[in-house]
Amino acid sequence: MAVAFDEMNGLGGDLRSAYQELSRWLKETPPDALEYRRQEAELLFRRIGITFAVYGDSEAQERLIPFDVIPRIISAKEWTLLEKGLKQRVLALNMFLKDIYHGRDILRANIIPEDLIFQNPVFRPEMNGQDVPHDIYVHIAGIDIIRTDPDNFIVLEDNARTPSGVSYMLENREIMMRLFPDLFARHRVAPVERYPDELLSALRSVAPHSAAAEPTVALMTPGIYNSAYYEHSFLADKLGIELVEGRDLIVKNDEVFMRTTEGLKRVDVIYRRVDDDFLDPLTFRPDSALGVPGLMSAYAAGNVTLANAVGTGIADDKAIYSYMPDIVKFYLSEEPILKNVQTFRCREPQDLSYVLDNLADLVVKEVHGSGGYGMLIGPAATKATIEAFRDKLKREPEGFIAQPTLALSTCPTCTAKGLAPRHVDLRPFVLTGSTHTTIVPGGLTRVALKEGSLVVNSSQGGGTKDTWILSE
Amino acid sequence: MLSRTAENLFWLARYVERAEYLARTIDATLRVTALPAAYIGKTNEWDSALLTAGVGAAFYEHYEEANERNVVEYLSFSDANSSSIKNCIEAARLNSRSVRTALTSEMWDTINSSWIELQAVWTKGGTGNREELAKFLRFVQETSLRFDGSAYRTMLRNDAYWFSRLGVHLERADNTARILDVKYHVLLPEEEHVGGPLDYYQWTSILRSVSALTAYHWVYRETLKPWLIADLLILNDTLPRSLASCYSNLVRNLDQIGVAYGRQGAAQRHARGIRNRLEHSHMDDIFQHGVHEFIQEFLADNSRLGEIVTKQYLV
Numbered sequence: 158m159a160v161a162f163d164e165m166n167g168l169g170g171d172l173r174s175a176y177q178e179l180s181r182w183l184k185e186t187p188p189d190a191l192e193y194r195r196q197e198a199e200l201l202f203r204r205i206g207i208t209f210a211v212y213g214d215s216e217a218q219e220r221l222i223p224f225d226v227i228p229r230i231i232s233a234k235e236w237t238l239l240e241k242g243l244k245q246r247v248l249a250l251n252m253f254l255k256d257i258y259h260g261r262d263i264l265r266a267n268i269i270p271e272d273l274i275f276q277n278p279v280f281r282p283e284m285n286g287q288d289v290p291h292d293i294y295v296h297i298a299g300i301d302i303i304r305t306d307p308d309n310f311i312v313l314e315d316n317a318r319t320p321s322g323v324s325y326m327l328e329n330r331e332i333m334m335r336l337f338p339d340l341f342a343r344h345r346v347a348p349v350e351r352y353p354d355e356l357l358s359a360l361r362s363v364a365p366h367s368a369a370a371e372p373t374v375a376l377m378t379p380g381i382y383n384s385a386y387y388e389h390s391f392l393a394d395k396l397g398i399e400l401v402e403g404r405d406l407i408v409k410n411d412e413v414f415m416r417t418t419e420g421l422k423r424v425d426v427i428y429r430r431v432d433d434d435f436l437d438p439l440t441f442r443p444d445s446a447l448g449v450p451g452l453m454s455a456y457a458a459g460n461v462t463l464a465n466a467v468g469t470g471i472a473d474d475k476a477i478y479s480y481m482p483d484i485v486k487f488y489l490s491e492e493p494i495l496k497n498v499q500t501f502r503c504r505e506p507q508d509l510s511y512v513l514d515n516l517a518d519l520v521v522k523e524v525h526g527s528g529g530y531g532m533l534i535g536p537a538a539t540k541a542t543i544e545a546f547r548d549k550l551k552r553e554p555e556g557f558i559a560q561p562t563l564a565l566s567t568c569p570t571c572t573a574k575g576l577a578p579r580h581v582d583l584r585p586f587v588l589t590g591s592t593h594t595t596i597v598p599g600g601l602t603r604v605a606l607k608e609g610s611l612v613v614n615s616s617q618g619g620g621t622k623d624t625w626i627l628s629e
Numbered sequence: 630m631l632s633r634t635a636e637n638l639f640w641l642a643r644y645v646e647r648a649e650y651l652a653r654t655i656d657a658t659l660r661v662t663a664l665p666a667a668y669i670g671k672t673n674e675w676d677s678a679l680l681t682a683g684v685g686a687a688f689y690e691h692y693e694e695a696n697e698r699n700v701v702e703y704l705s706f707s708d709a710n711s712s713s714i715k716n717c718i719e720a721a722r723l724n725s726r727s728v729r730t731a732l733t734s735e736m737w738d739t740i741n742s743s744w745i746e747l748q749a750v751w752t753k754g755g756t757g758n759r760e761e762l763a764k765f766l767r768f769v770q771e772t773s774l775r776f777d778g779s780a781y782r783t784m785l786r787n788d789a790y791w792f793s794r795l796g797v798h799l800e801r802a803d804n805t806a807r808i809l810d811v812k813y814h815v816l817l818p819e820e821e822h823v824g825g826p827l828d829y830y831q832w833t834s835i836l837r838s839v840s841a842l843t844a845y846h847w848v849y850r851e852t853l854k855p856w857l858i859a860d861l862l863i864l865n866d867t868l869p870r871s872l873a874s875c876y877s878n879l880v881r882n883l884d885q886i887g888v889a890y891g892r893q894g895a896a897q898r899h900a901r902g903i904r905n906r907l908e909h910s911h912m913d914d915i916f917q918h919g920v921h922e923f924i925q926e927f928l929a930d931n932s933r934l935g936e937i938v939t940k941q942y943l944v
Contacts, residue, residue, distance in 0.1 A: 205734075206726070206741050381726050390729040400730050405631050416632045418788060418942040419890050 161564040162306050163578050164229060173307070175232040175627055178343050183227075188575060191226060194336045195571055198224050201332050207324070207387055223620035224329065226336065229568045229581060229602040230344075233629045236598060239302065239310050239585070242494030244594050245485060247298045247587045250317055250472045252488040254294035257471060258284045268483050273504075279470030279525065281433060283440060287457060290363045291591040294466040297356070297428075298587040299323075302495070302600075304566040311496045311563075312481070313582060317473040318465060319430045322601040323586050324388035327352060327395075329623040330599070345628040347598035352586070353395035355597060359590030360396075360426050363462045367412075368425035375399045375415060377406070377429040379447045384616075389430050403431070408451030411458035426462045433467050475524045475558050476502065498563060504555040512559040513550065516543050519559040520611075521550070534611065536562050565611055568622065570604055580605045582613050583624065598626035634728050635792040636943035641724040642780075642796030645740075648717035649773035650804040650838075651704050652766040654678050657837040659759075661830055662697065668830050675700040680811045681804075681838070684710060701762065706755040714769055718747055731789045735779035743772040788889060791882040795938060798882070802875035802931050805839055805862055810924045816859045818916035832858055839870040859920060860912045872927060876904040879934070886942070896937045903930050 162168050165176040172180055199221065202208075208219040231239070256263050257274060258281075264271050274280050299320025301313040330349050334341055357374065364372035378389035380402050393400035405415050406424065414421035429436065435445040440453040455461045471477065477484075479500035485493040501508040501519070512519060521533040533546045550557055567578035585600035602622040603613035613619040658678040675695040679685045682704055691709055692699040707713045722744040725737055746768070756762040777797070784790040809816070815831045832853045836842040841861060848865060849857050866873045879900045887893040915923045 203745065204738060204742055206729075206737065381723070386726070390726070394730040399631055399634075401631060402633070405633050416944075418630055418632055418635045418792070418886075 161578070161580065162304060162566045164304070164566050164568045164581070166578075167307060175230045175235075179228065179230060179340070182340055182343065183569075183576070191571055195224075195226050198226060198332050198336060201335070202328075205328070207328055207391075222325065222615045223606060224332070225570050225579075225604055225606075225620050225622045226333070227569050227571060227576070228333065228340075228623045228625045229583070229604075230625045230627060231583075233627050235310075236347075236626045238494065240596050240598075242310060243300055243585060243587050243596055245489065245491065245494050246300060246312065246315070246481070247295060247589060247594060249481070249485040249488050250295050250298065250315060251293055251589065253484050254317075254466070254469060254472050255292045256488070258287060258468065263484070263487055266487065268487055269477070269480050273476055274471060277471060277474060277476070279433070279468070279474055281468030281471075283453060283457070284466070284468040288459070289466050290365060290462055293363055293589050293591070294469050295472065296359055296363060296464040296466075296589050298589070299584045299601075300495075300587060302583045302585065303498075303563065305563055309496055311498055313498060314475070315473040315478065315481070316584070317469040319432065320584070320586065321385040321388055321430070322584055322603075323352060324391040325621050326586070326597075326599050326601050326624065328391070329601075329621060333623040344625065347626045347628050349597050349599040352597040353392065355588050355595045356392070356428075357396045357398070359588045359595070360428055360464055362591035363464065364425045365459050365462055367460050369423075372425035373398075373423060374426040374428065375401045375406075375424050377401050377403070377427050377431055379403075379431050379435065383430075385430065392428075398428075401427075403435075403447045403449045406449040406452070408449060408455050411451075411455045411460050413449070413452065413455050413461045424461060426464060428464050433470065436463075436467065475522055476504070476555075479558065498560045501559040503550060503557040503559060508559075509550070509554045512557075513547060516547060518562060520562050521546060521557055521559045524556055524558060530616070532612075534562065537609075537611075562611070565605075565613075568602070568604065570606070570620075570622075572606075572608070577608070579608070580611050580613065581622065599624045630731070630788050630792075632943050634731050635788065636939070637724045637728040638731055638789055638793040639796040639938070639943060641721050641728070641740075642793040643800040644717040644721040644724065645773050645776050646797050646800040647712060647804070648714045648721070649770050650800075651682060651712070651714050651717070652769040652773075653838045653840065654681055654808075655701060655704055656763075656766050657834045658700075659697070659762075660837065661834040664830055674834075677811050678704065681807045682712065683807060684712060702755060705762075705765070706751070715747075715751060718744060718769075718772075733779065733783040735783045736776060739772060739775045739779055743768070743775075786885075788886055791886050791889075792942070794882045795879060798875040798878045799931065799935055799938075801870055802872055802879070803928065805870050805872060805875070806924050806928050806931065808835055808838055809859070809862060809920065810928065813920040813924060816855045816920055818856050818913070819854070828855065829853060835862075839868075841868055841870060844868055856912055856916070859915070863915065863923075864907060864910060864912065873904075873907045876900065876907055880904045883938075894941050896934065896941045899930075899934050899937050903927070903934070 165173060167173050202221050202224060208221055263269055295317045297320060299316040299322060302310050303313045304310060326349055360374045361372050375398055376389055376393040378386060378400055390400055399415060401415055407414050407416060413424045415424050431447055434441045435447040437448045437450060437452040438445045439450050456463055479502055482493045482497050485491065501512050503509045503512055517535045519535045523531040535543065565580040565582060568581045569576045570579040581602050581604045583600050583602050585596055588595045602624040604620050604622055605611055605613045606620045607618060655678065658674050662674050673695055675697060678700055679688050679695060688695065688703055692703065703710050705714045710716065722740050725732055725740045729737055750756060750765060756765050780793060812831060812835050815828045832855060833842060835858060836845055839862065845861055848861060851857060861868055861871060863872050865871045866877055868874055883897045883900050887897050
């Protein structure tokens, strides 16, 4: 694999301008001071309880995501471009969802094969013809961005269901400001702290018509054993809204209420961090104890807004992903600003045969997978693993897509042997309310801490960094 | 607020209070058992400790003998005992996680950092020697003090605060009443008092487990008299762990909730009833009626209040 583009040192080792001050600072700072701060940061995370759970790992039910103290820096100019591209992408996602659940122009125009929608388990027939306030389906999007060169931002994945990680964007910044005040003083870093206010105002703006003038918003969590529970409680706290579980809610006459110490109280907007499948046992999985019986009928009656809407999975499905450039062009008649990674659709015979011939060089992903599970990274895999995957692919080609192994950009990172480049990605969070779309300047930078590794997922040994967007 | 949140806060406070009480009980028992046998008589103080913790019967399902080693283990570190200090702290942490949004960061920090610290003790399966045990017991008491203090200093005075105070005072009243229930036979009225040195150490032990030994002297300016000890623990409103004081607080907290919600209910009435009885009682009458009977009745009334509060607000 070629040498990766480094966010600090570019391709040829020339220091990039956004990193000048950081580079100077790193030279002045003794390495053990960095290590000391790293330990201090870890202690803070542990005490605040910023943990996540790894499923199937009972030994470490609550783990810390490793935090790297070297910030990842993005210049104002780069951000302006990225922001424009993200807004365009999320607008297209919302228009696509409305179309899929209403007129289906895009299918009639033969841009996307019908069976990819209707045979897809994340397509929700319950949403057919269902209107949602202001036609917004994806109120909160987390778009995973990678870079391979200084000129382009490439979308690796759209997360339009219940994207997580924003608490790390906020907490990483808090901790960095505590540990490195002088480094902040030497940079003009755009603040991220207004995210909770932006989120709350976006959520309130999509309240149903039947809501009171001051709509009640609640955050719905699967509970304390969910891997992102910390984030749920963190956000509910920052937004000043109730953190509810399914059992706290009850539906009466197609309205949703929460059980409070003063009796039942109507809920107008639910920022739900529970997957579609578990929302309502009457509509979806009957064995789900996380949901609220009747929630979907209250939703259908227009008495409660769910954010994100039900059925958004059809927009961030990995099979649909490959059509995103066409989707952007179809709805907006614009060229997509953010590129896609070249993607082979294994459901198409030509692509499949190419993929089977080049497994050792490709990354193969399950169409419905997430979190870095069920993925083959050809160049890093053993022969046996590749062969096992080959069988899986042949058995169920429509379940997979493949992409070339990209040299994700790197960023200097603290390692046992001192600073070294490690691969990173970026997840900015895009908020869409009734009047406008907002992106707080920042995001979650994930870093693959193992040398050479391209997997940044926290469940697979990835860490995080603070992401600095510099002001002009 | 959410009923579930209120319920979690209520139990969180109870668990922390109970952990502290257990630590005090073990502490007091260690002191009294360290005395030569001539000073404490034939009663097995470790059995008393189990009874005051309300786990007398359950203990013998797991152990043959109530000795220091077994009882300390069962009350402090046992997984089998749902009310062990360990399980109280674990439950408190779990409850705290569930209601993080209702806790101030100081309260969360107290519970979480203590929990982290105690993992080392759990991993070792307990404390190795008496010195470590003493340190552990002190740590548990300090955790409760810090938790209480941070609640007092940082929480908004709203229903979240009041429900957590309800937990504290209900649990505290239960604990004090249990000690009295186990030790009532050494608390005799003035005219029947024939106690010797044996009882004296029992009395100090009682006072120690509710951290009232010094308070006793300030209140009565007297040597230890069993009827005064009973008076202090039951009727004296100035001692924070007395039944009377717990009920002044319970009535006040319930009233605050009632005012905020614009509604009174069975919980307010029931608490006021108990408070009134305590207010109008005299030790002479209680002795005449029987301390044991009085306390039994109180324990039943107190746990009934817990049920009423649950029904009225927490489900």
